[in-house]
Amino acid sequence: MKARVTVYPRREILDPQGKAIRDALTRVGFPGVDDVRAGKSFEISLGTEDLQAADRQLREMCEKLLANTVVEDYSLEILGGAGAQP
């Protein structure tokens, strides 16, 4: 089973990268952009086809490693069999 984990800096925390990207986008001609948040995305092939087991494992991975919950939030997504990535 394939899953996607997305990790973003917490809302209340300053996101210097997101801010830099927004400024850069404005500079190169996208004035309408009023907020950018920059996060990380992981595509993970799991050794299980069990949805519940997958969810448990992914949560544990996030807590242990993929996200630093002091400053980051994460979200999970199970990808369709083929893998949604182009």
Next chain:
Amino acid sequence: MKARVTVYPRREILDPQGKAIRDALTRVGFPGVDDVRAGKSFEISLGTEDLQAADRQLREMCEKLLANTVVEDYSLEILGGAGAQP
């Protein structure tokens, strides 16, 4: 309108970060994980509500700034009004 841009290293290109994370996950007790790809995720608030305009703008942003198309692929996703991020 809010959109999410996901940027991954191209398939055929080395992804040292993904490899390091997979190795670490295996080490700390997730032996079933056989592949991890590490990419970037951007959540962008656009100044338009027009789907087509948004799509065009996002593509341009990716080509110009968000993705390095020499080594990366990107994909786009329009987020539901409320913003899908938890």
Next chain:
Amino acid sequence: MKCGVVVFPGSNCDHDVYHVLKHVLEQEVTFLWHQDDSLQGCELIVLPGGFAYGDYLRAGALAALSPVMGAVKRHAEAGGLVLGICNGFQVLLEAGLLPGAMRRNENLRFQCLDVHLRTERADLPFTRRLKPGQVLRLPIAHAEGNYEDSPARLDALEANGQVVFRYCEPDGRITSESNPNGAARNIAGICNVAGNVLGLMPHPERCSEAVLGNTDGLALFASAVEVGSRHLQAAGAGR
């Protein structure tokens, strides 16, 4: 005093710290391998700078899970001395031995330059040779030194006296211009509540010899070594 320098794959200041402890301060030093979970009886443990496990994911994140960190945690809980420098500091944060987290430098670039630090605590095992308010000049070299935590936890950190060093002007004033990376409240180094675990971004080992033109960093190691030797003497006297 017996000192241990932890070596993760990707550590690159391990030899530098070893050199200062061994050749400048003439202590017994050994390298500790990331996969061992014994500290071989070392009293001072140093987590050196570098890019442990490539710093992929987040600086220090992968290293925090290595076997040796279990032993370092036990050592710290028992009151043993632990010093994390730069990447070592990041590892301590990720391992939960110190509070807070690092983000990328505000300008999103690696920065290597000399900074000034104001000493906020001169009563710790690592700072007893310094005076309160003393200004040091130390080099930094990092891309992720932008210290952050929630306002409430930062307040608690201050209230507990856990802020040990702050970036400052040469005359000791705390200004935003003197902050090289955007760290909350100009924080450059912090300790745990007990004061036996210290993490800082600047590199004291890079300015501990006169031939390099600056010896401001030596006091940190010398303080720790002095504390350690007293322990030894006390233990010896007791026997």
Next chain:
Amino acid sequence: MTVLQKTAEPAVNAETARSIGLTEEEFERLKKILGRDPNWTELGITSALWSEHCSYKSSKVYLKEFPTAGPHVLQGPGENAGVVDVGHGWVAVFKMESHNHPSFIEPYQGSMTGVGGILRDVFTMGARPIACMDALRFGEIDAPRMRFLIDGVVRGIGGYGNCMGIPTVGGETGFHRCYDGNILVNAFALGIARHDRIFHARASGAGNPVLYVGSRTGRDGIHGATMASESFDKESEQKRPTVQVGDPFTEKVLLEACLEAMRTGAIVAIQDMGAAGLTSSTFEMAGRGGTGLHLDLDQVPLRQPGLTPYEMMLSESQERMVLVAKKGREEEVEKVFRRWGLEVADIGEITTTGRAVLTWHGEMAADVPIQPLTEEAPVYRRPVAEPTDLAARWRAPEVPQPDDPRQALEELLATPEFASKRWIWQQYDHTVRTNTVQGPGGDAAVLLLKGTPSGLAMTCDVNPVYCYFDPRRGGAQAVAEAVRNLACVGAEPVGLTDCLNFGNPERPEISWQFREAVRGISDACRALAVPVISGNVSFYNETEGQSIYPTPAVAMVGVIPNLSNLPNPWFQREGDRIVLLGEDRSEFGGAAYLRLLYDLEQGRPPEVDLDAELRLARLLRGLVARGLIHTAHDLSEGGFLISLAEACFGRRTLGARVEVPLAGADLFSETQGRALVACAPAALDRVLQAAEEAGVPAREIGETGGGELVVKSGGEVLSAPVDRLHEIWSTALPKALGL
């Protein structure tokens, strides 16, 4: 003999051979060597080995002219890197290499892998790398694409060295429109080793296993060596998948593991996989050792399944090494690599046949003789033609006088060319390893040689405009300037490495430039007693037929016997006396003053008097050794006034008042063989006397102190607050980059 030709692969004929870089004659030559038609894999292997990048086929005849021997030289050109004795039982191992094309396509990965490659060259020799430098050339800074390239290159160089924990202690950065379509990224690395611990890439011992260590092989960078041997055009865009991705973490681990494995005594030969990957590494090792080779391609660790022998042999995946171990002792070696978390595969063995036999899936993937493809690769003496307009190029320029010298100085200090390069080197870790006594920003970087009183100094130099107008003088000038920069820190040169960046050598004028530049470097090396111990040639630096200026970058290393009297490039104390050494003339051929202020490039570059350079260098070294001077800074691009201003820009700025027989434009004349020194008043007589004894013209011109830079020549020429000049100079580069 039948070798495998897969049906899915292109047919082998003169045309497909040309498509991967072999000429018709070369294709015929290969058929003659084999006595039959090659298969696709053999064709690919040959095309890589005979590419300009690997074979040096157009440059070899000239490179022979370099003086390569010297009392300190233990290994000259021909190995992965050169080796010189630096005393106290230590040797320095160094080399410089280009990564121009990859960096233009993808600046971050291109420059990263450039640094990675040169570091492997050094540690393959058994040396621990302790310093890097980077020589960069960019085009006009205001183009958005150029800013993107600059940013990417700087991040990439930093990204690799910083992670490896090897300080980048110096370099140079130039800007000129001739690089608009073809930037230059030259990376230098230096390592040290004990005298008796040097390793070679020379295979020996039939039956000894061939081991593969490091990253797995993927499809990246296939035919990179061939690409580096072609000019840019629209097609290059499509070759983008050939981009290689660097993984400095793996290289750091590889470095530690290799150095540790070398200590086992079980390694016979070792070679990194650089350009042309597995092909060049195994063939060159066997070629040098005169052995044969059997490779079992089924054993090559792959990143993704399904690679063909052709792809495996030509992949340029990074962070890989090949080594020959002593038979029966593989285990010892393998254990070390595994401990560091690296993969090891036994992929073949050394034979006595002189042939490379590659098997795959039980069939013969290739079977070729090695020496005819390596040591006996084609060599060309290409047609050479002096440019027909040389006389016009050499016509002395009309030199306008500046309306206001202070304004001219301020304008020059604000150009990217003269501006402080701090924005660049602040992104490089230059203090790790605790050897850096003097990092970037001075004339030469100075490193401790721990455990000894000595230091190592290094610098990199070249002036491409000089080289365009007179490549021979330009080549000599680069060497002379490097010697001067080393002398300013009291270092005696022990060797140099070069990176010769030129256009398409099939054009007679480019071959002429190359020949002349090599002659110029050789002239100067002989006169100044500096052997060339390693180097690299990068041809085909052209876009759409537009060639770069000839850019033979030179990196030189010297030894400082004792560090206790090290002067500084900046004024140290108030009241020090300033002495100008060397002879002043009015020379403006190719001068920055004309180029940057009047957009005029014209004239034969300044004369290089090698005897005078030698006398000056000896004098400077003597002054440093005797501890007579606090400051030494040479005069180079921009001339007297620029150097004087730079000397005021120390960590604490300090002014100066001088009176000189120079006025107007002559303040910016680029006459060679000059330097500024400053000393305590009490030492002045001894400094002047030493100069007289050395046969170097010297005059006291004033003293340091205050916050103003004041220059008089009869009347007052200019007066400016140093802090203002410093502000202009130190902020100009980020400003020009739009940051």
